[in-house]
Amino acid sequence: MSRRELYSYRWDGTKWAIVTKSSYSELEFRSSVNIATNVENTVPKVNEPIRISTFNILADCFPWFVEMAIRSVERYEWLCNGIINLNPTIIGLNEVTSTALQRLQECSFIRENYFITETYDENNNDNTSQMKNFPNTKLLFPHVCVILSKLPLIEVFALSVSGRKREAIVGKVQLGSTIETCVYICAHHATPYQTVKNAQLRAQQIRDIIDILEPLNHPFIIMGDLNLYYEFEDAIVIDNKLIDAWAQTHFSSKYPFNDKNIGYTFDSLKNTLIPYYIPGACNQMRLDRILFSDGFPAFAITPCIIWANEPIKSDNYLFPSDHFGLSIDFVLDKTDNNKQSEITMMSLSKPDPSAEEILRHNAQNSNDQRPNRLGLIRRTIALTSHVTWLGAVALGLK
Structure with a gap:
């Protein structure tokens, strides 16, 4: 378990340039004297909502027969429009390949509004040279986590975690007008x-991530495709005293945070891309999460939402990914009337009792610990049907 320092980048009008400490100080100065920068905002206005989002975009580095089904060119075209429409303050993306990163870098909305934790020099295909000029790029093989932030990234670093070559990416941002409002945002796959x-x-x-972030003495968010397949994996939330954004704002007993919507982000019954990508899949799981640290000083304005959950075209099976994304809007806990905030909003600083009870019940549900495997007959039928469909696509019949 180790920490590796990285850079952040912003568009300077001609290229994605490294943001150094001196350039960050310049941004602070420009913000204080109200001089416009190429980034829409450097610090949110008082009581301005902050939107935190996450999305596993589904990589495009699979064999050709998988690519025939997942149609990454169309999905990545949607991705830029999806981010524009969502307009998050900060978004963590999983499974970002060099192709996806280039599409993001070329998007004018992203260039004008976001700092980014990764860049790729499309004009230079020499790996060694790229790594020399852009140290982050060695993360790109085959895909990585990337953070886009409208707020300047004061620090960026990668964290190694147990049993995983792919690192978690962490950015430090200042959410309010004082340094005390700094938080760490971690994108993890x-x-x-x-x-x-x-x-x-x-x-x-x-x-591992908490052990690095806790001693830094700032609140933090861990988000991304956490692949929590089993119900008993909700123990991660309980054992680490985390606040699960979806559970907190849907499993409560307080309106409107009490609709008890399960919030599946991997839903093979609704997402028609999944059976083409994983033949025979029939799972519904809450794989993706946004987790707040205990004491995070914020109130959710509305319940956490699922996004990227509609087909790209209404008459086609293709969805933006095999995952749906999550997004939540909150304001900092800086109001003069916190009692009023507690009535109309949902605190993210401590677990809601009703939500915690449901998560604790799930954590104790250790009955089903079997691997998820299709039976032989179902697997055979699914694969036969899928191969037939692929053949029809290859022949132009579909």
Whole structure:
């Protein structure tokens, strides 16, 4: 478990340039004297909502027959428009490949509004040279986590975690007008696959991240495709005294945070891309999470939402990804009337009793610890149907 310092980048009008400490100080100065920069905002206005989002975009580095089904060119075209429409303050993306990163870098909205934790020199295909000029780029193989932030990234670093070559990416941002409002945002893509061994590994990975972030003495958010397949993996939230954004704003007993919507982000019954990508899949799981540290000084304005959950075209199976994204709007706990805030909003600083009870019940549900495997007959039928469909697509019949 180690920490590796990285850079952040912003568009300077001609290229994505490294943001140094001196250039960050310049941004602070410009903000204080109200001089416009190429970034829309450097610090949110008082009581201005902050939107935190996450999304596993589904990588495009799979064999050709998988690419035939997932159609990454169309999905990545949607991705830029999806971010524009969502307009998050900060978004963490999982499974970002060099192709996806280039599309993001070329988007004028992203250039004008966001700092980014990763860049790729499309004019230079020499890996060694790229790593010399852009140290972050060695993260790109085959895909990585990337953070886009409208707020300047004061620090950026990568964290190694147990049993995972892919690092978690952390950015420090200032949410309010004082340095005391700094928080750490961590984008993490946990070990996949539904086995008890991997569940234990995922729990350790979250603990690894917390062990690095807690001593820094600022609140933090861990978000991304955490691959929490089993209900009992909600123990990660309980054991680490975290606040699960979805559970907190849907499993409460207080309106409007009490609709008890389960919030599946991997939903093979609704997401028609999944059966084409994973033949025979029938799972509904809350794989993706936004987790706040205990005492995070904020109130959710509205319940956490699922986004990227509609087909790209209404008459086609293609969705933006095999995952849906999550997003939540909150304001800092800086109001003069916190009692009023507690009535109309949901605190993110401590677990809601009703939500915590449901998560605790899930954490104790250790009955089903079997790997998720299709039966032989179902697998055979699914694969036969899928191969037939691929053949029809290859022949132009579909």
